[in-house]
Amino acid sequence: MTKTTPATAFLKRKNIAFETLVYDYDPSVEKLGVHAAAAVGEPPERVFKTLMAEVDGKPVCVVIPVARELSMKKLAAAFSGKSAKMMKPAxxxxxxxxxxxxxxxxxxxxxxxxxxxxxxxxxxxxxMNGGGRGVQVKLAVSDALAAMDGVIADLLASAD
Known part of the structure; x- marks a missing residue:
């Protein structure tokens, strides 16, 4: 199924191969990302969530596995900062x-x-999210990193 969003249009402009997966978004579930993984039939360790945060007051984007938690200390270190916090939704x-x-x-x-x-x-x-509620894009890790101009970092809180 195809659904055009600003994210999928961006990937097309960059000539990045990807697959769009659409599912019924349910805002009432506790863990949206884990729900998304199940809805598209993928293991949660392959589905990543996009979080917006601030490091020393500057915006950053973080992409981590949906079933894991972000370490604020590691996030700050990844961007050579002193402190990190989640960005307000607005x-x-x-x-x-x-x-x-x-x-x-x-x-x-x-x-x-x-x-x-x-x-x-x-x-x-x-x-990862394809730019809309209920839209995931599936692509090669190397292509994803190149498209988002991302860096790899140690970001996760220790698993219990």
Whole structure:
């Protein structure tokens, strides 16, 4: 199924091969990313979520596995900063041009530095938000990194 969003249009302009997967978005579920993984029939370790945060007051984008948590300390270190915090949803929507639940690392309104969890390197392909609620894009990890101008970093909180 195809659905054009600013993110998918961006990937097409960059000549990046990707597959679009569309599912029924349910805002009532507790873990949206884990729900998205199940809805498109992919293991959660292959599906990544896009988070908008601030490091020393400057916006950054972070892409991590949906079932894992972000370490603020590691996030700050990844961008050579002292402190990190999650961005307010309204600010994330203003900067990216996407609604929360549909924020993609591709085709954002404003380019911001982007870090991807190092666990992505263990995969051949990765899924992430395709720029709309209920839209995922599946593409090669190397293509995803190139398209988002991302860097690999140690970002995850220790698994319990």
């Amino acid at each position: 600010d994330a929507e203003r900067i990216t041009g996407y609604r929360v639940g549909g924020i993609s690392p591709f085709g954002r309104r404003k380019h911001v530095p982007t870090a991807v969890a190092q666990e992505a390197l263990e995969l051949s392909c990765i899924l």
